[in-house]
Amino acid sequence: MRDRLHSLALDPKLLAIGLGGGLLSGLLGVGGGIIMVPLLVLWAAYSQRDAHALSLGAIIPISIAGIATYGVAGEVRYWQALGLAAGSIVGARIGAGWLARIDERLLKIVFGAFLVGVAALMGARG
Amino acid sequence: MTGPTLYVALAAFGVVVGVASGLLGVGGGTLIVPFLTLAVGFSQHSAEATSLLVILPTAVAGSLALRRRGVGDLGLALRFGVVGAVGSVLGALLALALPASTLRLVFAVFVGVVGLRLARDGLRGEHADDVRS
Numbered sequence: 001m002r003d004r005l006h007s008l009a010l011d012p013k014l015l016a017i018g019l020g021g022g023l024l025s026g027l028l029g030v031g032g033g034i035i036m037v038p039l040l041v042l043w044a045a046y047s048q049r050d051a052h053a054l055s056l057g058a059i060i061p062i063s064i065a066g067i068a069t070y071g072v073a074g075e076v077r078y079w080q081a082l083g084l085a086a087g088s089i090v091g092a093r094i095g096a097g098w099l100a101r102i103d104e105r106l107l108k109i110v111f112g113a114f115l116v117g118v119a120a121l122m123g124a125r126g
Numbered sequence: 127m128t129g130p131t132l133y134v135a136l137a138a139f140g141v142v143v144g145v146a147s148g149l150l151g152v153g154g155g156t157l158i159v160p161f162l163t164l165a166v167g168f169s170q171h172s173a174e175a176t177s178l179l180v181i182l183p184t185a186v187a188g189s190l191a192l193r194r195r196g197v198g199d200l201g202l203a204l205r206f207g208v209v210g211a212v213g214s215v216l217g218a219l220l221a222l223a224l225p226a227s228t229l230r231l232v233f234a235v236f237v238g239v240v241g242l243r244l245a246r247d248g249l250r251g252e253h254a255d256d257v258r259s
Contacts, residue, residue, distance in 0.1 A: 010205060018206050022213020027221045028233055032210055033152030038240045052151030053192050057203025058210050059153045059185040065211035066178045069218060075175035077168065083136030084143070084176075088154065088184040091144020096191035098149045108248030111150055115241025118156055122234035 013044040022062060032062050034118055037111065048104045048111070056096075132166070140180070148188035153181040 010018070021036040033055040040051035099107070139161055143154040155177045162173035193200045 010202075010209065014202075014206050015209055018209030019213040022210035022215075023217040023220070024213075024233070025210070026214035026217025026219075027224070028217075028230055032214065033150065034156065034237060036210070037151055038244065041244070042240070050198055052149070053189075053198025054203045054206060055151035056147065056185055056192065057189045057198065057200045058207030059151075059181060060189060061204060061207035061211045062214055063153060063178055063182045063185060065215055067182065069215055070175060070178065075171050076179050077172055077176050078179075080132075080136055080162070080166070080168075081176045081179045083133045084140040084158065084180045085183050087137035087140020087142075088144035088147065088180055089140075089187040091141040091146075092148040092184045092188035093144075093191045094141075095145040095148020095150075096188045096195070096197075098145070099151070099192065100195040100197045102149070105248040105251040107149075108244045108251070112241045112243070112245025112248060114146070114150055114152075115237050115244065117241075119234045119238030119241060121156070121160065122230055122237065 011044075017044060018058070025062070032059060034115065038115070048107045049099060049102075052099055052107070052111070136166075143180070144184050144188070147181075147184050148191065151188075154184060155181055 017036055017039045021032050021039060024035050025032040033052075036055045036058060037051045040046040040054060041048055046054065102110075143157050146152065146157060147154040155174070158177040158180055159170075159173045162168040162176060163170060168176065189200055189203070192198055
């Protein structure tokens with residue numbers, strides 16, 4: 001039982017990043033990955049590749065909570081969601097294949113550029 | 127856009143979102159929401175709800191593909207995500223009480239600085255780290 005509990009425990013930094021990242025994401029309405037990946041790399045010292053993989057998996061329960069909290073029923077447009085998802089599921093497998101192979105430094109550069117773009121978009125929106 | 131054209135555009139944009147999600151470990155809402163409001167004409171609420179429903183299967187597909195390749199630790203990621211989910215529900219409740227636009231601007235600056243730092247680290251590494259084969 002104790003082993004089981006231990007295996008469910010999280011490193012305190014992961015706990016803090018999960019809570020803080022989730023909090024900011026809920027507060028600002030932005031995706032968790034934008035916050036979690038930089039914190040995992042710069043503070044918790046995960047490799048760039050592992051940080052992206054950890055973030056992608058974490059988005060599964062976070063998005064389930066989002067769906068449960070906001071109650072998408074009534075607002076969601078199912079056919080359009082299906083159209084987007086048909087493409088994005090194919091794309092995700094391609095992207096994950098790239099993540100498995102990409103040079104860590106190139107990944108840093110691509111992600112850094114993505115963040116700068118997101119910042120500009122958020123700044124423009126005010 | 128209407129009819130078949132709309133769905134071809136949605137699926138094509140979906141591929142782009144999926145690649146970004148799988149490669150960068152992000153949900154994709156940052157891309158989906160502006161696309162649905164600006165290009166397709168959804169209301170903000172509809173766009174956010176629809177985006178959530180797209181993000182979930184995308185993250186599942188990407189995570190399973192990563193697990194097949196032995197990248198990361200999906201069990202750890204899911205536990206980490208449960209903590210994140212608790213935080214995000216608290217954040218959504220806090221958002222009702224705080225001035226969002228100021229926060230967003232402060233946060234945009236933070237994200238921009240972090241992005242520049244990561245890109246700089248990556249660029250610097252290209253020159254300093256040639257020993258690695």
